Amino acid sequence: MAKVVAVTGNEAVAYALKQVNPDVSAAYPITPATDIMQRFTSYVSNGQVKTEMVLAESEHSAMSGCIGASAAGGRVMTATSSQGMALMWEELFIASGSRLPIVMALVNRALSAPLNIHGDHSDGMGARDCGWIQLWSENAQEAYDNTIQAFRIAEHMDIRLPAMVCLDGFIISHSIERMEYIDDDAVKNFVGEFKALNPLLDIEHPVSYGPLILTDYYMEYRKAHAEVMSKVSKVVLDAAKEFEKISGRKYGLFETYRLDDAEIGLVILNSAAGTSKDVIDSFREKGIKAGLLKPRLFRPFPYEEIGNALKNLKAVCVLDRADAFGGSYGPLFIDIAASLYPHKNGPVLMNKIYGLGGRDYLPGHAELVLNELVDIAKTGKVKMIKEYIGVRE
Amino acid sequence: MATPLTLKELSKKEVLLTSGHRMCSGCGAPIIVKMVLLASEYPIVAANATGCLEVSTCISDYTAWKIPWIHNAFENAAATLSGVETMYRSLKKQGKIDKDIKFIAFGGDGGTYDIGFQSLSGAMERGHDMLYICYDNGAYMNTGIQRSSATPYGADTTTCPAGSVIQGKPQPRKNLTKIMAAHDIPYVAQASPSNWSDLVKKVKKALEIKGPKFMNILSPCNRGWRSRTDDAIMLSRLGVETCYWPLYEIENGVTKVTFKPKEKKPLVDFLKPQGRFKHLFAPENENMLKNFQEMVDKEWGSLLKASGTE
Amino acid sequence: MKLKGWKDVNPGAVCTEAGSALKFKTGSWRAYRPKWVEENCIQCLFCWAYCPDMAVFVKDGKMTGFNYDYCKGCGICALECPGKKGNKAIVMEEEGK
Numbered sequence: 001m002a003k004v005v006a007v008t009g010n011e012a013v014a015y016a017l018k019q020v021n022p023d024v025s026a027a028y029p030i031t032p033a034t035d036i037m038q039r040f041t042s043y044v045s046n047g048q049v050k051t052e053m054v055l056a057e058s059e060h061s062a063m064s065g066c067i068g069a070s071a072a073g074g075r076v077m078t079a080t081s082s083q084g085m086a087l088m089w090e091e092l093f094i095a096s097g098s099r100l101p102i103v104m105a106l107v108n109r110a111l112s113a114p115l116n117i118h119g120d121h122s123d124g125m126g127a128r129d130c131g132w133i134q135l136w137s138e139n140a141q142e143a144y145d146n147t148i149q150a151f152r153i154a155e156h157m158d159i160r161l162p163a164m165v166c167l168d169g170f171i172i173s174h175s176i177e178r179m180e181y182i183d184d185d186a187v188k189n190f191v192g193e194f195k196a197l198n199p200l201l202d203i204e205h206p207v208s209y210g211p212l213i214l215t216d217y218y219m220e221y222r223k224a225h226a227e228v229m230s231k232v233s234k235v236v237l238d239a240a241k242e243f244e245k246i247s248g249r250k251y252g253l254f255e256t257y258r259l260d261d262a263e264i265g266l267v268i269l270n271s272a273a274g275t276s277k278d279v280i281d282s283f284r285e286k287g288i289k290a291g292l293l294k295p296r297l298f299r300p301f302p303y304e305e306i307g308n309a310l311k312n313l314k315a316v317c318v319l320d321r322a323d324a325f326g327g328s329y330g331p332l333f334i335d336i337a338a339s340l341y342p343h344k345n346g347p348v349l350m351n352k353i354y355g356l357g358g359r360d361y362l363p364g365h366a367e368l369v370l371n372e373l374v375d376i377a378k379t380g381k382v383k384m385i386k387e388y389i390g391v392r393e
Numbered sequence: 394m395a396t397p398l399t400l401k402e403l404s405k406k407e408v409l410l411t412s413g414h415r416m417c418s419g420c421g422a423p424i425i426v427k428m429v430l431l432a433s434e435y436p437i438v439a440a441n442a443t444g445c446l447e448v449s450t451c452i453s454d455y456t457a458w459k460i461p462w463i464h465n466a467f468e469n470a471a472a473t474l475s476g477v478e479t480m481y482r483s484l485k486k487q488g489k490i491d492k493d494i495k496f497i498a499f500g501g502d503g504g505t506y507d508i509g510f511q512s513l514s515g516a517m518e519r520g521h522d523m524l525y526i527c528y529d530n531g532a533y534m535n536t537g538i539q540r541s542s543a544t545p546y547g548a549d550t551t552t553c554p555a556g557s558v559i560q561g562k563p564q565p566r567k568n569l570t571k572i573m574a575a576h577d578i579p580y581v582a583q584a585s586p587s588n589w590s591d592l593v594k595k596v597k598k599a600l601e602i603k604g605p606k607f608m609n610i611l612s613p614c615n616r617g618w619r620s621r622t623d624d625a626i627m628l629s630r631l632g633v634e635t636c637y638w639p640l641y642e643i644e645n646g647v648t649k650v651t652f653k654p655k656e657k658k659p660l661v662d663f664l665k666p667q668g669r670f671k672h673l674f675a676p677e678n679e680n681m682l683k684n685f686q687e688m689v690d691k692e693w694g695s696l697l698k699a700s701g702t703e
Numbered sequence: 704m705k706l707k708g709w710k711d712v713n714p715g716a717v718c719t720e721a722g723s724a725l726k727f728k729t730g731s732w733r734a735y736r737p738k739w740v741e742e743n744c745i746q747c748l749f750c751w752a753y754c755p756d757m758a759v760f761v762k763d764g765k766m767t768g769f770n771y772d773y774c775k776g777c778g779i780c781a782l783e784c785p786g787k788k789g790n791k792a793i794v795m796e797e798e799g800k
Contacts, residue, residue, distance in 0.1 A: 023480060023483040023484065023487075024476065024479050024480045024483050026472075026475070026476055026479070050483065050486070050487060051483070052479045052480075052482050052483040052486070053479075054472075054475050054476055054479050054519065055519065056472060056475070056515060056519075057511060057512070057514070057515030057518070058511060058512075058515070060468070060469065060472070060512075061469060061472035061475070061511070061512050061515055061516075062472075064465055064466070064469035064472035064473045064475075064476065064512065065472050065473065065475045065476035065479065066476060067465050067473060067476060068440065068463060068465065068472070068473035068474055068475065068476025068477040068478075068479075068480070069476035069477065069479055069480040070476070070480075071463050071476075071477065072438075072476065072477040072480035072481060072484075073480065073484070074480045074483060074484055076476075076480075090466060091465070091466065091469075094465055094466060097715065097716070098715040098716070098717070099714045099715030100715070160714055160715070197714065198713075198714075198715075198717045198719060200438055200461040200462075200463055200477055201438065201461070201477070201480065201481055201484065201490060201494065202461070203436040203438070203460075203461060203492060203494060205719070205721075206458065206459055206460050206461045206462070206721040207461055207462075207717050207718060207719050207721070208451045208456035208458050208461075208462045208463075208464075208717065208718040208721070209462070209463040209464065209465075209715070209717055210441075210447075210451070210463055210464030210465055210716075211451040211452060211453055211454075211455075211456065211464070211716055211718055212447070212448045212451065212452045212453070213452075213453055213716055214452070214453065216453070216706060217453055217706070217707075217712065217716075219709075220707065220708065220709040220712050221709075221712055221716050223709035224709045224710070224712055224714070227709070228714075400747070400748035400749070400751065400752050401746075401748060401764035402764070403752070404748055404751055404752075404761040404764055405763075405764060408757050410757065411722040411724050411725050411757060412724070412725060412729070412756050412757045412758055412770065412772070412773035413724030413725045413726065413727040413728065413729060413773060414724055414729075414756070415727070415729065416755060416756075417775075418732060418733075418755075418775035418776060418777040419755060419775070419777030419778070419779055420755050421755070422755075423755040423756070423757075424752075424753055424754070424755050427755075427757065428752070450724065451718060451724075452724075454718055454720070454723055455718075455723050455724040455726060455727045456718040456720070456721065456722065456723055456724055457722065457724035458721065458722070459721045459722040460721075586753070589752050589753075621778075622776075622777040622778055622779075623777055623778030623779050623781065623782040623795075624779075624782065625753075625755070625777075625779055626753050626779055626782070626783050627782060627783075
């Protein structure tokens with residue numbers, strides 16, 4: 001029986017981790033992710049999980065410890081944000097290149113400088129090319145559900161890649177929402193027993209992790225990694241199907257909201273999608289065919305599926321909560337544009353940068369953008385392809 | 394049953410680092426690793442910081458290790474092994490592993506004194522049951538002999554070259570062994586491959602102690618020291634006999650000098666065969682030699698005092 | 704040796720064959736070759752202990768020769784060899800002479 005609760009996003013993720021009950025976690029505190037590990041270590045201190053902690057002296061060491069623990073042959077998780085993720089950067093590539101299925105909650109926060117502890121997507125976007133799977137979450141429920149599914153996806157024998165579950169700092173991590181917890185047993189059965197692959201602790205079969213690979217083989221390993229990435233979508237969908245059976249909640253590679261017959265649409269990640277959906281409802285009431293697409297699996301990016309979902313719209317605005325300096329457009333925009341590249345008569349695109357450093361994204365912003373899209377749909381002309389919104393001149 | 398400590402008995406054990414590794418001819422590091430692995434009566438799982446030892450012993454499909462081994466990156470052998478050891482404790486507690494396994498990290502001086510110092514300090518403070526071994530060759534040899542905080546005073550390296558204004562490294566070495574002792578961990582020792590029996594005994598002792606242990610082992614590098622390929626053992630012996638590299642241990646806070654040369658040799662005996670100190674023998678650098686000798690005398694004196702063997 | 708394609712490499716580049724470096728012979732690096740003079744050998748085994756390349760054969764606690772497949776010719780064994788009555792049991796000879 002599912003249990004209805006009122007909890008914060010961090011609390012929900014910590015509870016999912018408790019139910020998954022990993023063998024080891026190595027972690028380091030950072031706002032706003034700290035709360036996840038605080039809650040989790042209280043489960044450890046009270047004997048509610050079997051997990052052994054490595055309370056590391058930095059995020060770099062936390063991820064290094066996760067890598068050692070995962071290679072040793074057991075289930076491993078951690079959580080971080082922003083600067084912590086930035087300090088882990090080197091290790092993120094080593095975790096994925098070594099094909100270690102570590103699960104990490106990334107409570108999205110802006111990157112310094114200037115120093116800011118609030119939510120934006122600069123951290124997750126900075127790590128988008130590090131070979132991890134990324135699942136993004138709109139609210140506490142999705143963060144909880146994605147955390148549970150992430151273990152199953154990452155540890156799948158066809159995949160064996162690390163996965164991060166993203167949720168917006170403070171907006172989701174620290175806000176209380178109504179949501180449902182699944183039964184402990186159902187979660188336990190869903191993630192299943194951890195299956196080790198080449199465990200270091202199997203002393204009868206000694207293995208060496210982390211060889212030097214020179215010009216003769218490096219590309220073969222990279223190609224093999226790319227190939228595994230191409231299998232992730234299917235495993236994500238299979239896991240979602242199974243997950244629906246225990247939760248009643250449907251997940252895909254992305255969520256569409258009133259998109260089927262839409263002429264104009266927003267593409268937006270995480271918490272701001274909720275606000276946008278409300279505004280889309282009010283536009284629909286006015287007879288305007290507006291819709292929304294919210295990516296869930298951001299890495300690997302489902303180009304084909306997203307391209308097909310958006311190709312028939314007239315105008316689309318991609319809202320980025322991070323900028324890609326010098327890359328002209330926001331990171332999400334770049335991927336959406338690439339997904340529409342094969343469709344010659346696809347929608348006119350524009351890109352808005354919003355909500356950096358926790359700046360509020362308000363219904364008024366969505367209205368502004370949708371009104372602009374209405375004009376673009378009529379004229380086919382965009383005034384400015386990329387623009388910051390909610391910023392003072 | 395424990396193997397009696399003779400080379401004859403040790404030689405009957407399988408060496409768990411194989412031939413076919415690509416360390417330079419005459420390198421001290423594989424000699425150290427061999428002795429460390431031979432000392433253990435337990436299965437070992439090792440971690441290795443990026444460095445000469447790591448890049449030369451595991452390349453592509455060729456691994457020289459016959460024990461489970463992990464290389465992660467440069468600065469995190471201790472943190473990586475923390476994770477491995479923690480998983481071991483978790484799985485053992487769950488009844489999924491029953492064997493007694495010991496954990497050893499190997500790092501060069503760059504990966505230990507410098508970039509890996511935080512990770513090492515953290516792992517020691519957390520109390521992981523592991524032995525961290527630094528093979529100290531006194532510079533970043535793998536990247537081409539750059540200065541590290543373990544580089545001796547006056548040594549010529551590629552980033553503190555002896556020139557017309559600066560005569561090699563102006564600063565003395567960081568005394569890492571003492572710093573590790575200041576962590577109040579149960580066992581800290583210094584060893585040299587020349588004194589194989591002392592080295593093996595120290596590793597054996599360390600592996601019997603639960604908790605974090607640290608050993609600093611002098612590792613001659615003929616490329617970086619600008620010496621001959623056959624003198625690794627000779628130089629490490631001179632390091633010990635001149636008291637440049639004193640052999641001692643600190644067990645539960647008690648310092649013990651484990652080898653006291655019958656006659657303490659002058660430091661120049663250790664310096665002279667090494668090209669990295671050549672410039673110190675120029676007449677104008679006489680004071681540097683004097684300073685260096687004084688540094689060595691001071692440390693040796695304080696060690697004797699600490700061990701009550703003055 | 705035929706190089707493997709990307710479909711055949713191990714996940715995560717993990718080496719699953721312990722000690723496979725034995726397939727890589729380093730003997731060709733050698734410029735000088737150690738020669739064992741058995742009559743001067745006191746079986747101290749210093750050569751075995753100090754060899755960085757594990758290239759000294761030992762059987763039943765006795766040195767029996769060199770493994771020239773791997774010996775890099777550093778000469779540590781010869782330098783450390785105490786020999787008998789001042790006569791070394793290991794001498795270095797130039798390769799190809």
